[in-house]
Amino acid sequence: MLHRHPRVRLALLLGPPMLWLGVAYLGALAALFVTALWTQNGFTGVIERQWTLDSFRTLFTEDVYRTIALRTIGVAVLVTLVDAVVAFPIALYMSKVARPGLRRILLVAVLMPLWASYLVKAYAWRGMFSEGGLVSSAFNAVGLESPGYGLTATVVTLAYLWLPYMILPIYAGLERLPNSLLEASADLGARTGHTIRRVIVPVVIPAMVAGSIFTFSLTLGDYIAVRIVGGTNQLLGNVVYDNVGAANNLPFAAAVATIPVVVMLVYLAAVRRTGAMENL
Amino acid sequence: MSAPVEERVGTAVSLRGLRKSFGEVVAVDGVDLDLAEGEFFSMLGPSGSGKTTVLRMIAGFEEPTAGQILLGGVDVTGRPPYARDVNTVFQDYALFPHMSVLQNVEYGLRVKGVDRRARRTQAGEALETVRLSGFGDRKPSQLSGGQRQRVALARALVNRPKVLLLDEPLGALDLKLRREMQLELKALQRDVGITFVFVTHDQEEALTMSDRIAVFNGGRIEQLAGPAELYERPATAFVAGFVGTSNLLADDAAEAIIGVPGVFTVRPEKIRLQPAGAPAEPGRCTALGVVREVVYLGAATQSVVDLDAGGSLLVLQQNEGGSVQDKLELRGAQVRLTWHREHAVEIGGQ
Structure with a gap:
């Protein structure tokens, strides 16, 4: 019956997921923007459905929010850079050096942290950064002062949490790089370092950018890690959390939440040229 | 290019007892070779015969399990490709x-630290040699298969290597383009005077271009000879079969027809197909048989004849005269095959 009506079949097949994407996902995003244009009665705390740009005005005029926004972007950039630097050699070793057996083990090792709870991993880092923890002992051993809780610890923890999302695209990108290109480079007189700089890195840059989309956007939205290891520092996610919870100022929370969305849109537009979208 | 002939008599590549095994599998099983400077040398064989592994060992991509590789008399066995x-x-x-x-062609010069201007000039010349001037700004993805092939050639030749290694470079091209490139490669090699080591599984390609050919089988060299000798006087049944059609006469059939026991091969185009009643000619071997199959090939007609003495022979006749219909109607007919005694080549075992 259905095979005679390809359109009906297609509608049945795609209907539910499209409904999910359209209503639950994009609809929620639209609701977010609409909410950002409402306001909260400063006296009663009740949300008034009047169109106003007050929330955005507060956001742009008060220094504290600009500082938090820039800090958040800075942390996201650092996390992304750390992940790229750490992930590249691992992915290179996995795809071009390791034998197939070891390669499978390494792939599982990269994926395994994703099976563990976020909180467990974040608190593990809290333990390591604490007084007398692994990190501070290591720093003390070489005569340095431990960074303790703060933005450094936040960057380290987030970089650890999102590392698999950077390794996997780079690994996939390197898998697509034919070995003959590396042989050709060596054949033409290039040593390994030269081959990495001139052939491997340029070819896997789109894959790196693809990975950075994950690490960057995941960091922009995070508020838990900084609460656990960040000391008193706040990121945009914390501002959203506090306004939704304690202050019940939903419009302002929504206005803050649009910042990461806009930053991501700008970032995606910028990286589209590198061909990263084909590497996701 | 203009080097006097006396300077070109040296040995470009020497392989001494070269062996390579991958785990249990022996890919190359004791190869000794000396390639002269300026020679067009082909390594011919089926896939898995070890020819590509030998090439990769000369390039330095694979380390030999045993043996030595000398380039211009210098042992380079342990050296990396660069x-x-x-x-x-x-x-x-x-x-x-x-x-x-252009950047692709310049790569080798850039690595060696040749300055920008000299690089441009040399790369431009190399592109001109392969008739691709004006294509320098394109990306490889914007080129056809044949053009990419030429860029790869220019990228290698611009470095003026002692030896150029070619790993089935025409394999991905269609037949017409392949024939063109065969002649072009041969002409190019004559011009630049560099030793070419060419790996192929296509016997026609090897015969067309090479000064000498090594036929590989099971990791060993089965025969090493010039194209004509290889074709006219195959040393083994494998070579006879791989370079052309084997057309074997063995045991009783050989004794009955040629008069000596042994294994012989006769090239299909050397055999004359006549009516059964035609008179015998002196100096020619004669065999009677029945035509089993006739196939029209355009330029020639191919027949399979079952011999009365046992076995069968493939016969190739040029379609120079007579109607095609007559030839096709020979199926099932009694015929007489004759060939010059010298064209039955005795080969060493099966």
Whole structure:
């Protein structure tokens, strides 16, 4: 019956997921923007459905929010850079050096942290950064002062949490790089370092950018890690959390939440040229 | 190019007892070779015969399990690829996709630290040699298969290597383009005077281009000879079969027809097909048989004849005269095959 009506079949097949994407996902995003244009009665705390740009005005005029926004972007950039630097050699070793057996083990090792709870991993880092923890002992051993809780610890923890999302695209990108290109480079007189700089890195840059989309956007939205290891520092996610919870100022929370969305849109537009979208 | 002939008599490549095994599998099983400077040398064989592994060992991509590789008399066995004066044209061309054609060709010079201006000039000349001037700014993805092939050639030749290694470089091209490139490669090799080591599984390609051919089978060299000798006087049944059609006469059939026991091969085009009643000619071997199959091939007609003495022979006749219909109607007919005694070549075992 259905095979005679390809359109009906297609509608049945795609209907539910499209409904999910359209209503639950994009609809929620639209609701977010609409909410950002409402306001909260400063006296009663009740949300008034009047169109106003007050929330955005507060956001742009008060220094504290600009500082938090820039800090958040800075942390996201650092996390992304750390992940790229750490992930590249691992992915290179996995795809071009390791034998197939070891390669499978390494792939599982990269994926395994994703099976563990976020909180467990974040608190593990809290333990390591604490007084007398692994990190501070290591720093003390070489005569340095431990960074303790703060933005450094936040960057380290987030970089650890999102590392698999950077390794996997780079690994996939390197898998697509034919070995003959590396042989050709060596054949033409290039040593390994030269081959990495001139052939491997340029070819896997789109894959790196693809990975950075994950690490960057995941960091922009995070508020838990900084609460656990960040000391008193706040990121945009914390501002959203506090306004939704304690202050019940939903419009302002929504206005803050649009910042990461806009930053991501700008970032995606910028990286589209590198061909990263084909590497996701 | 204009080097006097006396300077070109040296040995470009020497392989001494070269062996390579991958785990249990022996890919190359004791190869000894000396390639002269300026020679067009082909390694011919079926896939898995070890020819590509030998090439990769000369390039330095594979380390030999045993044996030595000498380039111009210098032992380079343990050296990495970048420390050997050879360049490779890869089967898949291996052009760098993120670089322009010009940047690809310049790569080797750039690595060696040749300054920008000299680089441009030499790369431009190399592109001119392969008739691709004006394509320098394109990306490899914007070129056809044949053009990529030429870029790969220019990228290797611009370094003026002692030896150029070519790993089935024409394999990905269609038949017409392949024939063109065969002649072009041969002409190019004559011009630049560099030793070419050419790996192929296509016997026609090897015969067309080479000064000498080594036929590989099971990791060993089965026969090493010039094209004509290889074709006219195959040393083994394998060579007879791989370079052409085997057309074997063995045991009783050989004794009955040729008069001596042994294994013989006769090339199909050397055999004359006549009516059964035609008179015998002196100096020619004669065999009677029945035509089992006739196939019209355009330029020639191919027949399979079952011999009365046992076995069968393939016969190739040029379609120079007579109607095709007459030839096709020979199916099932009694015929007489004759050939010059010298064209029955005795080969060493099966």
